[in-house]
Structures are given as C-alpha cells and as structure tokens.
Amino acid sequence: MGLLDWVRGSKEPTPQKRAPVQIGPSFNSMADTSLEEYLLGQTVGSRTVTADNAMKISAVWRCVSLISGNVATLPLDLKRRVGETRVDADDHDLWTILRRKPNRWQTPAEFRRMLQMSVLLRGNGYAYKVTSGKKIIELIPLNADNVEVKQERDLSLTYTVTLPSGQRTILKQDKMLHLRGMTFDGIVGLPVITYAQEAMGLAASTEQHAGALFRNGTRAGGVIKHPGSLGEEGQVALRESLDYYRSGAALEGRDLILEEGMDYQRLSMTSVDAQFIQTRVQSLAEIAMYFGVPLHMVGLNDKASSWGTGIEQMGIGFVTYTMQDWLTMWEQAIARDLIDESEPDLYARFNNAALLKGDTKSRYEAYAIGRNSGFLSANDIRALEDMDPIEGGDTYLEPLNMTPLGEQPTTADAPTQD
Template identity: 30%
Template sequence: MNFFKRILGKKSKQLDYDQIADLLDGGSVSHVAGLPVNSQTALQVSTVLACVKAIADGCATPDLHVYREDSAGRRQKATGIPEYRLLARRPNEWQTSFEWRRQMTIHAALTGTGLSIKVRGDDRRVRELIPVQPGQWSVTRTSRYELVYRCWDEFGLIGEFAPDDVFLLNGVQWDWVTTLDAVKLARSAIGLAMATEQSQTAMHENGLRTSGAYSVEGNLNKEQHERLSQWLRDKGGVRNTGVPLVLDRAAKWVSTAISGVDAQHVETRRLQIEEICRFYGVFPIMVGHSDKAATFASSETFFSAHVKNTLAPWHEAWMQRLDETLLDGNGALFTEFDTRYLLAGSMADRSQWARTMAETGIYTRNEIRDEEGKDPLPGLDEPLTPMNMSTNKKEGGNDTKKS
C-alpha cells in the first residue's frame, strides 16, 4: 500500500488498465519515442486498425452454421437446438452474432485472448455469451493444471469462473495458458508509426516550415525576447502560410532542421505499413496499400491468399473452440464458416465450372445449386451421364465397357 501511496499521493485511488500495465512493464517499456503504446493507442494507427478490422470482419462476415452428422455421414443444419440460434443469430441480449464475433476477434488480435462468460440455463446448456473487456479479467493457476478466471467491470467484481464456464478465443499461444500480445510484440513498429505521424502533423501545424533561429543584431533584454518570441509564434502556423515576414535590425532566419523530403517521411510511413502488416500476417493490399507492381490479376490472387493464409487459421481457431468447449466435444455436432462467397470466382468462371461438373456427372445439379447457396429442386439429385460415357454391364458379371 505504501508503494501505491508514493505513486498516487496520500490518498490512493483505483488504477486503470493502462496504469497497471505500465507498472508491470516497468513504466517506460510501453513507451516508444516518448509515446505510450497499448491496445487503445495502437488502434489510433490506421494500419493497426485496418489489419485488426480485416481479420475481425473476415471472422464475422461469413455465416456460422451448426451442423449435425447423420448415420449415413451426411451433414445437415442443426436448426432445432438452442446453440444454433446462439451462434448464428444472437449470442446475448445486446449483440448479434456478427457483432459478438467481431468484438471477440478484435480482442484476440490485439491482446492475445478474447473472453466471454457462459450463462447457462436450468438444463446446463449455454443460453448467453457475455464478452468481457480486455484488462477486466485475469487468470490464476491454483495448481499445476487448474485455473480460475476472475472477471470484473466498472461496477465491481462479476465473479470467479472455472475454465468450463468461460469461452476463450486465443491468438498465438506461448504456453497452454498464456498468449502473445500482438501490440506488445509490435510495439516498436507501432510506436515509430505514431511518432512519424505526429512529426508530420507538427510540420503541417507550423505551415510546413522547419524550426530555426531568428538572429538579430545587438542584445535583447528579457521583455524584448519574450515579445519577439510571441511575435514569431503569432506569425507562424498554417493560417499564415504565404504571408510575408517583415524583419528589422538586420534580422536573419536560419533553419536548423531538415525538411520532410530529407527526413523521408513518405518512405518511412510506407515501411511502417508493411512492418505492421507483417506482424499481423495481413497482406498490405488488404489495408489499401499496394506497390506499383500490383495488377488487377495479382490483386485477385492476393484476396484469395488472404482467405487461405490469414483467415483460415482464425476460422479454425473459432471452429475448434466452439466444437470442443461450447457444443458436445467429440459428438455429432460441429460448426463451420460459409466462406464460399470469399473464394468465388467471376460469374463467367463459375458458370463454366458448373456446366463442366454437371455435364460430366461429377456433381449433381442440386449439389451445384448448393454451392451457389440455392435451395435444391425436385428431380436434380441424379448425376447426368454423357452419351459417349454410358456404361453397359455384361450379363452375369460386373465388368463394364464404353458404348
């Protein structure tokens, strides 16, 4: 208690999440170039926000379905169970499935883990999933393989929960409990991007004029010095850009700083975009950054690679967590993201593929309709057989031949 009194004064007060993080990190570790870098300030960097949004939207936009596998090994939507509506429509009283999944993914992408409290009904089945803000929950090891999750909010303690009473979405894990905080790992890259942006903002605030020295002949007393300093401040800034500066007493302006071009602000900001994207595993083109070598054809390839290389691991993390900790584990129920629209080609390519698959009998016409998200039609469940590929069975045997 004496330690906190020395920091906060005679009367102690409750520390917020950022203050606690500063204390745990040693105070100055979370600062880069004099700027605080945490999950809140990092989101003010457009590249971080774009990367996190690209991942979160990729996990929230696709429809999430719960399927049941029947005795024949075929899947069908398990619309009759409460978990289907919980995950596909409304996980809690205030959020839709889209909003909840996006919030949980943002928490996991920024801080390493997203946590929601399971609210169970009388039958012990999960009825609601209540998300908890980062910094408002903690995990404690009570023994080698036992954990307790403690959650609170601005009104006080919510409760202590066993691992089975919370739903977790983990990012990259260091061990089976601890995850890697992306903001802390990318602190230097994010901090440099923030410092570069503030530096360039200050240049525009000063009318794109660098700092320098105002030199006059003779000595200035204190009053003259303060009056001249105030006069220079009044004559500076964007609003006075282009206004002539009248000097007397053989005054001279000597610049002491380099220009924005010499500082390579554009090159530095481009590099920081690529560096932050590298940390998050997001292709720069997904955040609106591309070089001159990118073409329309290569952009389409990047979009497809984004689904396979960036979103696929997050989708798998979602599905396995939902299957094992929310549904029946090794039972017949499982979840799946509908990502067909993300990987769909052009209309011409899809129509050519559908015609080839139907005419060669590889797909039934109803299977192709299902790929396009359409309901089946009567009489389209049998595969077509091309006339030059028909087969005749020999009498008394199983051999076939082409007619």
Template identity: 30%
Template sequence: MKLKSWLSGVAWPFRAKSGGFTVVDLQNALIAGPEVKSGVAVNWTTALQVSTVFACLRVLAEGIAQVPLKLMVSADGRVRQPAKDHPLYFLLHRKPNDWMTSFELREMMVLHAGLTGNAYCFVSRVGGRIAELIPLQPGDVTVKVADDWSRTYVVRSRNGTSQTFPADAIWHLRGPSWNGVLGADVLKLAREAVGLSIATEAHHARQHANGAKPGGMLSVEGALTDAQHKQLRKWIDDEYRGVDNDGKTMIVDRNAKWTGISLSGVDAQHLETRRFQIEEVCRFFRVMPIMVGLSDKAATYASAEQMFLAHVVHTLTPWYERIEQSIDAFLLTDADRRAGHYAKFIVAGLLRGALKDTAEYIYRLVGIGVLTRNEGRDALDKNPIDGLDEPLTPVNLGGLDNQGGGNAST
C-alpha cells in the first residue's frame, strides 16, 4: 500500500462510505469524554455543539487563515522579498496538497490546536524537498519521547493499523504547553465550564418542550382513579405540551383549578448563568466576548478600531508568532535559515485602520530625527531606499548634520 493512500484514511476520518457516513462513524472518530459535575458528557462532539466554543474556534481559525502566509527571504537582514523559488512558498501561500487550499489547511490546524492543543501534518518529501503537507487528526497521533528526548510519532490509520514516523516527517504545531512535548488540551481544562454550558442550554430547551411555561398544579373536585389520573395527564400532554401548543386556552370540567409555579427569579438567574458561561468559555480560548457576539458594556475602547486592535494584538498575534516560529523550526532546513528564509504573516491588511495612527507616530519620530526614513519604512515592513539612511534635522533643532549640509540653526 502506498504511504499516501494509507495516510488518506487518517486525513479524512469522515469520508463517506457507499451509503454515507453514520452517527456511529462520527462518534467513533471523536474522543469520548467522561461526565463532568454538571452530569453531561464533554467530548469533541458535544463541545463543538456549544455555540461559544465553536464561535471562539472560528474567531481563532479564520483570523489566522484569512491573513496571507508567505515564505520570505532576506539575505542581508534588510532587504526582504517573497521566496517564490522555494518549494515551500507555494505550499504555504496557495496549495499545500491536492485537495486543500492554504486557507483551509491553516483553518483546520488552528481548529485542532485551539481545541486539543495540538495539530499535525505529515510532511511528504520527494527527493528531499517538501512536496505536500497532509493534515492528520489529533486523535490519530501519539507522540513518544525517548530517554534522549528524541521524538517519534505513531499514526493510526482508519483501518486500525499504525505506523511510526520520525520527528522530521511530522509538522507538529503545539498550543501553550506544560511539558514542551504536547500542547495543553483546552477541552480537558475547560470541561467543567463547557459542561455547565451544555447543561444550562439543555435545561432551557426542556422548558420549551413544555411550552416554555413553568410547571404547575391542576386540582379537581373529588378523587380520581388511577385510570382517570393517567387519562388526564395524557390529555394535558397531548393538547397543551410543546411549543406548537403554547398559548392555547385550557378548558376543563369538575371545577378544576390551575395553580402556577412562578419561576421568574430562577429564569433571570438562568439567563445570567448562560451569559457568565459565555465569558468563562471565552477566557479559556483567550477571545474577547464581544468577538463571539456578547455585548461587553464594561469595555471602554475609544473606538471599534481600538477594540479590534486589542483583539489582533492579544488574541491573534501569539498564534501568528507560534505558527511562524513552528514553520521556521520544523519545515525549513539549516541551509534555508542560514540563507535568510523565514515564514511571515502579512498582518498589515488587518490593521489598515490602526496603521493611520502608526503612520502618524512614525512620521513624528522621523521628523524629529529619532528614526531615519529607512527605519520608518522597516517598521512598516517595507524595503529600504538608497539615500534615506540619514536622520532628518528639524530647523528648530541643532546638533545633527542636515542632509549633509551642516547643522541646522534656529
């Protein structure tokens, strides 16, 4: 069996059979989790059904995938340009394999790393050069560490067979790590918070199954036989229970009286709990609640631009840096690094609004001679221009040569 054919069973555990994949297939592909204190099972399947979890993962994954990723080269440490002749450039920027785009691969890897702490790709090489990056499911990979700290990766195929690969055959992207080998499993750490979110949502859903009305007591004159009691309960369930029957007027005989049980205070607390759980889950993913649709009245940003800048700086930038350094360390060779190759997310497109403030800041520093014009260009990730390496001297300041024409005077 060819290696790529064997790996295809790993890369696509949800591949449809002749009759389509089933719920059992999906459950078998995901890792089951134990019940938490709230009494629900928390695993990949149930966690992704929590809107806050899925929204946080989308914020991270799409925030990384939408930014162009390029392989750059800077031989002298100053002039930088895209390394279009390097085989890794096309894989990172456009098409990492036969069936995925760069956007899709990065989106998938951040979904995996964001939820489980780890993302894996098989590095397919032809003649020593990287030809493809094939994603693997985190649950199918086991990392083994020898006494000398060398690593091997045991990958399980869908047919149940396993194969061991050396470390240089697997691109392993880790999230925050406690031991330096595996990223921390966010779902395991957040299982109580996620479990409470599942439980409160299920409780609210069950209320709607009863017509979104709290329970109550129906009393009638005279004693009811067991058969009459069952018949009355069945009649109420059939005629008045459920969302479709909400609002219907109940008509009964025998001087029946309905005594409702008010739960308005409990309902208010329930909604507050659900709001708190959104914030709690967001904390685990380090995503601002406003980015998943929760209005944050306590936030005091001068503008939406500043709020988004805070999101980029505190939420996305650590992931940009993590992925860039991972590529540099595990996909580039020593010769590549010596030649000045490095991975770079082109984040400027996300910060067009904030760049107005940046441009004004650089303009002022260049104007008073703190930065040269080429240093200002470097701050904007622009190449230097000949003749712009000398600091400017304002006419009201002295002490520096003014463009080679002596000191400026006031």
C-alpha cells in the first residue's frame, strides 16, 4: 500500500504496534559523537527526555502552546502583486487550502498548530501534498518520527515515510511541505528538547522528587521529644495517632494531644529546602530561554527581564524576537513548497498586527498619526479593526504644513483677508 492509498483510506490488516521512536540525536551523527556520549546525553536525573514526557513539564507545555497557538490563530493571507498594488488571491486554489480546509478533518488552525508543535519538539514538520496535476487538493500532516530525509547527489531531497502499516515509501521533494527549525546541515531541523534536555531533565526530576516528597511525607515537619524512653507499644500507638491526623484534609490543622511529658518542636525550612525551590525555578527559566519566551509568560513574574520595562513592551519583544522567526519560516516554506515557480507574484503573509496591538487608547492614537500624516485612509483603519468600508473612506489627507524639501510654499490657495 502506497502513501496515496493510505490517504484515500485503503483497508489493510492491523500491523504490530511499532516501538516509539526515541527523540534525540540520530545515529547519522555518530561520526562526530561517541556512543557513550549519545547514551548518557539522553538520560538526565534518571529521566529520559522525549517529546511526549517533555510536555508534562509546565514550562514546556506553556512555551509550546503559546508559540503554536499564535501561529495557529494569526490570519494567514495569500496575496498577489499586481503592478504596484497587492490584492487578495482569493481566486487561487491555495487560498482554500490555507484559509478554509487543508484536509478532510482539520481546520487551518489545527493543521498549523500541529505542524508548529512538531517543529518545536522534533525540529521538523511534514505534510504530504495530495495533488491533481499542479493543483494541491489536500495537505496531510505526517508524524516527524516516521520521516527520514536524505539529500541526493543532485542536491534534491527525498523523504522515506513509514506508514501505519509498517510499509516504507519514498517521496520526492515536490510532494512534501517541509518546515524546519534551526539546522546545522540545512536538511533537518534541530529539536529543542535535544539541546535543552539538561534543563528539562532537571525540571522533570525535581518535579518527580517533589511529588514523591509530598506523597510519602519523607520530610519531617517537626520533632516529638520524650523525656524518657518510649516503649515499642507506645511508638506504635503514637505513629497510628499521627497517621490518623494526617489521613484527611478535614483533620488538618488540629492540635495534637501529647502524653507522658512529650514535647513537639516544628522544624523550619533548611537551606537545602530553599536550594531545592531555587533549582526548580531556575530550570523552568532555562526552558523558557530555550524557547525564546519571556519569563512572565511562563509564570515567573519575580524574575528580572531584559525584554522591556513593561508587560506591553515585553509582549512586543516576544513578537519581534521569537514569533517573527517562526512566521517567516512558515511564509518562506509555503513559497518554496506550495507555490509554483510560474507564479512569482504570489506569496503568503501572516498578519501579525493583532499581536502588536496595544490598548485601545494607544491604538487609536497610532491610527490618528497615520491618518493625519496621509498614509492611512479611513477605510484602511476600518479594515485593521475588521469593520466594513464606508463611502468616501478611501481618500487620503494631505497635511498643508508639509512640502517637499527645497520647495517653496505657494500662496495661490492661501485664504484672502477682507
């Protein structure tokens, strides 16, 4: 069964379930790293970092959902250059694929979110192009773990895809939409979790340790002192009494009844406890740094930030320094893989104005500057606010107190004085 048969829904016997593919450096890179380094690099703090269990770390979940959510929800426009103007290419087949229905079961937002998550966690995102002639009918997302990329002698790329049936099929470059993150060789992208595995492994290990600590109660909250020697039966009775008081939330905070002159002394937080909390916070901050997300967006509001002095400025910094990189990756991959070379005037563009909008007052002040300066019309502003155009709204104002450099103002149209 080929890939096209699988896409069309051909029936085949259910194969044996394949073992999950370990995310990390591939064995193609064994020439420049030893097997010992490869194996040791995957296990940190007794935890193996994979794309699946990395998402159980709160900072990873937040960073991935934040970036992929922005890619999914931003408007993606298909434009065409016509002379000096740019118009919507809503008559093109690709318009429906990108904005309406990429395939039979996904919305455009779901499709883009899935591929962006794949790029963030696995370094690459793949979608198979179902075509009829030069027309693209569907984009079928593929699991990046099941795709191998190879560069041929003519420098073109071929993709070996393992289907759910276990069969392997080879696709040429013109059948694939390939999104890749940072890359050393220009062929495959680098997964963030491969290089952030120390921080992620530490975060997972400290979280696991904290869970076991609270679940098993291994840290003593206080010490009970007995003036003499407590017998074996007394120890059992005391332990049962303490377990009773710790057995339910309804009994929390009640006073202990101590007999035989016993005294209770609460233990304060030690320097080891404080260091443990600091380690957890530091590991989450490092994860946010790997993904390029401001610390306040992952809940670390007490950390100093170089993104700006206010929440709005830090948000603009996130759009400029992080999101713009991923949006450019999408736009250029669409131009390379989905737009035919015979249509050089066609291009895709994300409208990131929604991410850069400030509060209502600041936004309207910016519109007023554009309107009074003559480069925005009333309908331009209404379009940015998703409002219908008005009659006569395409007129641009010309400031009377501005003239080209070196040109003397004329008095032909100056008002006369009676």
